[in-house]
């Protein structure tokens with residue numbers, strides 16, 4: 001299923017690397033992931049940085065977004081007992097590893113542009129396999145996957161449709177209206193609600209919209225700061241808001257997730 005990012009030919013595993021017929025070769029790292037990016041020119045985007053990866057890892061591993069992980073698994077389980085799943089822009093691998101653990105018949109693959117994210121993902125030591133790759137050119141053959149997950153990341157309709165099987169399912173997740181509203185009330189004088197807009201998906205038909213609503217209690221100042229740093233709010237908050245949040249040692253807030261379930265046109 002894996003394709004060479006240089007010449008698009010299939011990649012075969014040979015000892016500790018993946019090779020194509022033209023001898024392009026990609027080593028399996030000591031952590032177990034494979035870097036399939038070909039370009040490292042200065043100025044190329046490299047995805048989320050080390051600090052963002054560390055904060056995302058801390059917050060997700062603490063279980064604050066378990067509502068979403070369970071919701072995803074329930075939806076997949078209701079339709080599939082086996083097959084192939086791809087987690088696009090998988091970050092540090094929380095949802096991929098969760099799916100690998102809870103869905104034993106399903107082979108799980110995840111990739112992200114950020115090497116820092118994928119290094120952490122591979123360290124989860126789950127059954128899922130991880131790659132550094134760009135969603136603009138996904139290194140998998142056409143119609144490889146039964147289920148494709150896409151959570152809080154850039155969307156690429158044509159490329160996501162290409163790797164999905166004919167009757168496969170894409171689940172794209174965005175933040176619900178009041179997601180983290182309790183946090184935003186501390187940060188901003190006039191907090192706004194999210195618009196819950198679905199992605200622009202011309203290659204898909206929407207088959208279901210599922211909304212998951214919960215409450216979390218973040219029980220340390222350190223976790224509050226990590227949560228803030230894994231969201232875009234950290235970079236758009238006035239210093240007065242950041243000073244206010246630093247005084248909190250616990251915080252209750254809503255979590256809201258919207259799952260758009262798509263079929264291929």
Ligand SMILES: C[S@@+](CC[C@H](N)C(=O)[O-])C[C@H]1O[C@@H](n2cnc3c(N)ncnc32)[C@H](O)[C@@H]1O
Pocket residue numbers: 046047048056088089090091092093094111112113114117133134135136150151152153154
């Ligand atoms: C907000 S994070 C979400 C990560 C993960 N889906 C989660 O929910 O934990 C967005 C991720 O998209 C990745 N990303 C951004 N542009 C990308 C691209 N062109 N190809 C692959 N990943 C990309 C970033 O590196 C980052 O890990």
Ligand SMILES: [Zn+2]
Pocket residue numbers: 004005006007008009020021022023024
């Ligand atoms: Zn090649």
